[in-house]
Amino acid sequence: MKNLFIVSLFILYPLFNILPQYSKADSSLVKTTFTREFNCGIIDKYLNSGNPREINAALLSIAQSEDTLWVPKIIKLNFSRYGKEICFTLGELGPCSRSSTFLLRIINEKKQKPLLIHEALSEIGKTGGLDSFNQIAEYYTGSKSKNIPGISLAMYAYFTRGIISKNEAVPVIVNEIIKHRFPCQENFEAVFALYSKSAPDTLKFILIDELKRFLSYKNYSNSYASSTVPYLLGCLRKLSYFPEDNNLFNLLINSPEYTTKVEAAHSLIYYKFKNQQELDKYLHLLDDANLNVGRAAAASLKNINLNDALKNYLKTVLLNRLNNHETDLINKDELFISYLKLFPDSFENQRNKFEHLVTKGCFYDACDQFDSSKSALDFLLNNYREDTDNNKINILQSSLDFQTNFPGNARLEQMILGAIGSDFPPLISIAADGIDSVLIKKNLDTLKTIIPIQINKYMNNPDYQESIMSLAKLSKEIDNGFYNTVLNILINSNEYPLKKFIYKMLGRPPLNLRKDAKYFDNFWIYAFKFRKAEIVTNKGKFIIELLPQVAPVSAGNFAFLANKNFFTNGEFHRVVPGFVIQGGDPEKTGWGGPGYDIVSEFSSLNYEAGFVGMASAGKDTEGSQWFVTTGSYPHLNGRYSIFGKIIKGLKVINRVEQKDRILRVKLI
Numbered sequence: 001m002k003n004l005f006i007v008s009l010f011i012l013y014p015l016f017n018i019l020p021q022y023s024k025a026d027s028s029l030v031k032t033t034f035t036r037e038f039n040c041g042i043i044d045k046y047l048n049s050g051n052p053r054e055i056n057a058a059l060l061s062i063a064q065s066e067d068t069l070w071v072p073k074i075i076k077l078n079f080s081r082y083g084k085e086i087c088f089t090l091g092e093l094g095p096c097s098r099s100s101t102f103l104l105r106i107i108n109e110k111k112q113k114p115l116l117i118h119e120a121l122s123e124i125g126k127t128g129g130l131d132s133f134n135q136i137a138e139y140y141t142g143s144k145s146k147n148i149p150g151i152s153l154a155m156y157a158y159f160t161r162g163i164i165s166k167n168e169a170v171p172v173i174v175n176e177i178i179k180h181r182f183p184c185q186e187n188f189e190a191v192f193a194l195y196s197k198s199a200p201d202t203l204k205f206i207l208i209d210e211l212k213r214f215l216s217y218k219n220y221s222n223s224y225a226s227s228t229v230p231y232l233l234g235c236l237r238k239l240s241y242f243p244e245d246n247n248l249f250n251l252l253i254n255s256p257e258y259t260t261k262v263e264a265a266h267s268l269i270y271y272k273f274k275n276q277q278e279l280d281k282y283l284h285l286l287d288d289a290n291l292n293v294g295r296a297a298a299a300s301l302k303n304i305n306l307n308d309a310l311k312n313y314l315k316t317v318l319l320n321r322l323n324n325h326e327t328d329l330i331n332k333d334e335l336f337i338s339y340l341k342l343f344p345d346s347f348e349n350q351r352n353k354f355e356h357l358v359t360k361g362c363f364y365d366a367c368d369q370f371d372s373s374k375s376a377l378d379f380l381l382n383n384y385r386e387d388t389d390n391n392k393i394n395i396l397q398s399s400l401d402f403q404t405n406f407p408g409n410a411r412l413e414q415m416i417l418g419a420i421g422s423d424f425p426p427l428i429s430i431a432a433d434g435i436d437s438v439l440i441k442k443n444l445d446t447l448k449t450i451i452p453i454q455i456n457k458y459m460n461n462p463d464y465q466e467s468i469m470s471l472a473k474l475s476k477e478i479d480n481g482f483y484n485t486v487l488n489i490l491i492n493s494n495e496y497p498l499k500k501f502i503y504k505m506l507g508r509p510p511l512n513l514r515k516d517a518k519y520f521d522n523f524w525i526y527a528f529k530f531r532k533a534e535i536v537t538n539k540g541k542f543i544i545e546l547l548p549q550v551a552p553v554s555a556g557n558f559a560f561l562a563n564k565n566f567f568t569n570g571e572f573h574r575v576v577p578g579f580v581i582q583g584g585d586p587e588k589t590g591w592g593g594p595g596y597d598i599v600s601e602f603s604s605l606n607y608e609a610g611f612v613g614m615a616s617a618g619k620d621t622e623g624s625q626w627f628v629t630t631g632s633y634p635h636l637n638g639r640y641s642i643f644g645k646i647i648k649g650l651k652v653i654n655r656v657e658q659k660d661r662i663l664r665v666k667l668i
Contacts, residue, residue: 001426001466001590001617020549021056024528030552031524033061034599035515036496036620047073052081059085060550063092063602068099075102083116088604091123092638100128104135114149121150125157133158140172149186152176153634156193166197174203183214188228191235192634199235207235208243215251227632230263230578237263240303242270246278253281258290258654259631262578265296269304279310283317291328291657292577298334302341315343322357330658333362340369347376360387364394368401377402381411390589393426400434407438417443420474421450425467426591428454432470440477448482451475455486459493462597466617468493469501497597497620515620519596520553526563527556532668533644537572538661542649543668544612547642551601554614554622554643561594561624562665575658582615582627583662593623601641608632610646610653628653
């Protein structure tokens, strides 16, 4: 599934100028990057050109290579001129002692520019081991009175890679939060890092003080204050805590900021509601002018904790809304899931009351809450035979939860094995990933028959790459001999991402692995042909400025597809309030694509509100699905290709709901 790691929060990074790097003259460089050949002769020519644009372009290409053999050439470049791109490239290349030694030297230079120290610290956690961390910790201890930009991102990266423990990372991060009294980049980077790694319960009172302080900047005149508030709220949400502070509660309920209000909807359910009036204030979010705020509140209600009187009142409110035909259908689905969690009942009773009120997909999803009910399982199995392929996705996902309680159910086994042997990629992946060990053991011979048929049939079809990867992992659960047989078949696949995956499974370096360049010319023709794209939706228009200077293949692919009307009458199949809107899937399931894949084009740009990126299922698996961020998210940087930014109509993005339509895309 082309998807994104979800952190429904907002943070704002300073926007660096988007320097021209690739140009129309760089076909050979972009092509060798696209094929993943990384021809040394071509790249060296750019690195040694003396032309700043060409050197930056070479660094951008090398950053995609995953080859640390380039490091000696990179660190010889003029750091004062190319420092940002050098740091980014070293970080993308991954762990390397030579990279971390170089970055440590940069960090310790007394006259180094703070911006470049920030870049070096942001990346050193991706390159260094425990020794480099110890040196960074010593550097930080000796410089506590000074501003150390980027230290929180270094801690975040070291901890994410398992180099250090939370106990080693958190004290530095907390110090950065409270050290800077005026909202700035350093303290909201620290709050982001703390949120990502979950704050200890002992910090909740510090978080509350910081939340009040940041909210005190009236009208969010300080952008760092407004962008940090959702992360502070998110930290409290992860602790399942909100203080008994009515003034703070009211301030958040009435926030003018979209991302703050969405996170408030998630976080305020942990407030201790004392009466109906307070609860009504929260429930008013369900009727917010922005339906995405209402959706966030509807989804969050499942976790609310109320006394008996208020819980009975809430039950009446939810029943009225569920029976009201004017309630937004997507929000009604979320309310239904929350109702089931709050007011459990038998499957038969819930089905009689609600099946006709919510969407089919939602009701199928909800069935996993009745995984010990034979009636619920029979309901799913009966509908699986008759429903559409797209609804079968929901049915299969819910049915997998019944395996433990119904280990000998022949119809359930038949459904799962049939899905593995089907011709619909989502069903193959979901079943192969979700089949339990008992069913595997019982059906070894059947699986040994199905899997080779499927991989021989689909291993050269890009639409099935995720499915084939799932089958390969499933074969490992069967036995080592069969697993090795499967991998040796798949090593002959024509699909670059799949072949790369198999090399990794075999523990072999992917030497001389190349991607087919047959589609490259189509993308290159369009890469620099258009400057903008106007997206016309049923909620309004927004305009994307295309950025081929950092992602020519992604920008060219988007323009190529748009010129063929590929996106016309499509929809935003995935909307996460306060995070992203995502479209470009012709199947509208999250699994569809154009029938080919392109490559990742990571750059040093940071995801901010209105940046446009390519969805993927892993590096080099991008196709036609694209997304727009509603805030700025450090965890996406260097992991998803940015190929555009919104220059007009940013408010439209916040109004777009799931299943809203893309009427047409006009290239400019």
